[in-house]
Amino acid sequence: MTEGEAGNRVPDADDGDAEADRGTTAAAAGPLPTDIDIEAVQEALISWYEADHRDYPWRRTEDPYEILVSEVMSQQTQLDRVREAWGAFTDRWPTVQDLAATDRSEVVGFWTTHSLGYNNRAKYLHEAANQVVDDYGGEFPDTPDELSELMGVGPYTANAVASFAFNNGNAVVDTNVKRVCYRAFDVKDSDSAFEGAAQRLMPDGESRIWNNAIMELGGVACGKTPRCDEAGCPWREWCHAYQTGDFTAPDVPTQPSFEGSRRQFRGRIVRVLSTHDEMSLDILGHRIRVDYTPDGDYGREWLRELLSDLADDGLVEVEGSGDETVTRLG
Numbered sequence: 001m002t003e004g005e006a007g008n009r010v011p012d013a014d015d016g017d018a019e020a021d022r023g024t025t026a027a028a029a030g031p032l033p034t035d036i037d038i039e040a041v042q043e044a045l046i047s048w049y050e051a052d053h054r055d056y057p058w059r060r061t062e063d064p065y066e067i068l069v070s071e072v073m074s075q076q077t078q079l080d081r082v083r084e085a086w087g088a089f090t091d092r093w094p095t096v097q098d099l100a101a102t103d104r105s106e107v108v109g110f111w112t113t114h115s116l117g118y119n120n121r122a123k124y125l126h127e128a129a130n131q132v133v134d135d136y137g138g139e140f141p142d143t144p145d146e147l148s149e150l151m152g153v154g155p156y157t158a159n160a161v162a163s164f165a166f167n168n169g170n171a172v173v174d175t176n177v178k179r180v181c182y183r184a185f186d187v188k189d190s191d192s193a194f195e196g197a198a199q200r201l202m203p204d205g206e207s208r209i210w211n212n213a214i215m216e217l218g219g220v221a222c223g224k225t226p227r228c229d230e231a232g233c234p235w236r237e238w239c240h241a242y243q244t245g246d247f248t249a250p251d252v253p254t255q256p257s258f259e260g261s262r263r264q265f266r267g268r269i270v271r272v273l274s275t276h277d278e279m280s281l282d283i284l285g286h287r288i289r290v291d292y293t294p295d296g297d298y299g300r301e302w303l304r305e306l307l308s309d310l311a312d313d314g315l316v317e318v319e320g321s322g323d324e325t326v327t328r329l330g
């Protein structure tokens, strides 16, 4: 299990209070490096997400009731357990009207049986269902502000429901998203900087896919121990951490252990090539390590192997052979 899988959304803090609804949502444009091509960054992440992602049933629905249930359940519970509980819950109470009509003790009993954490969450969920039925005629409101009027629904969950059900949310800023922004774009460690960066990164009107995609990135690629190459991270060519080898993050204060030098050298190659149109093999070798010797252990053969991995991932192009080999960013 990778970091970020303990819950669908990874909160900033977890004090067990159902109202202490995790994370924040972004509201302003903000502090990203000026030289990045935001559209290319957006397209890369969305394509990566569309090509493959963890398949959770609540990612296949746009029903706000089902999404709210998944959000409330995943605040404290591992996703695999949520999957089972969510299926059982939505079978037993398929609509918000069904939930509102049931006795609260039944909902609390379900919560306990499925080890879903604080029972207050079950009570608030039941109360929220009653509000939707009584105050909104059974139709969920579709804005984060209105959704946060529901019992137990704070700004984070309201934004998640607005995004995933109505494609009408702001950029999510949870611990995973902060870590990704910090590493990839060297965003300052402050809430306002993260919020600004996250909102700037999100394509307008695309909160559904974007928030899913960036959280997936934080969950499966950019966890506490990053899996940049293994997960085929789509942001390697822009990523500050990948290029400098410094993978610390606000919630990972010391350098995490990772497979190490290979990844660091791959990052260095991308960084060096990003400032040159093209480069010959040996010049590149000398730029990325002081002990490079063309025929040594860390020589052409070693470098070609790294370049070949990077070429397989579409990050670089290699042309020619022997002394004539040149390489450039792909």
Ligand code: SF4
Pocket: 180, 183, 184, 221, 222, 223, 226, 227, 228, 229, 233, 234, 235, 236, 239, 240, 241, 242, 247
């Ligand atoms: S390249 Fe690595 S460190 Fe950078 S965003 Fe991707 S997974 Fe995170």
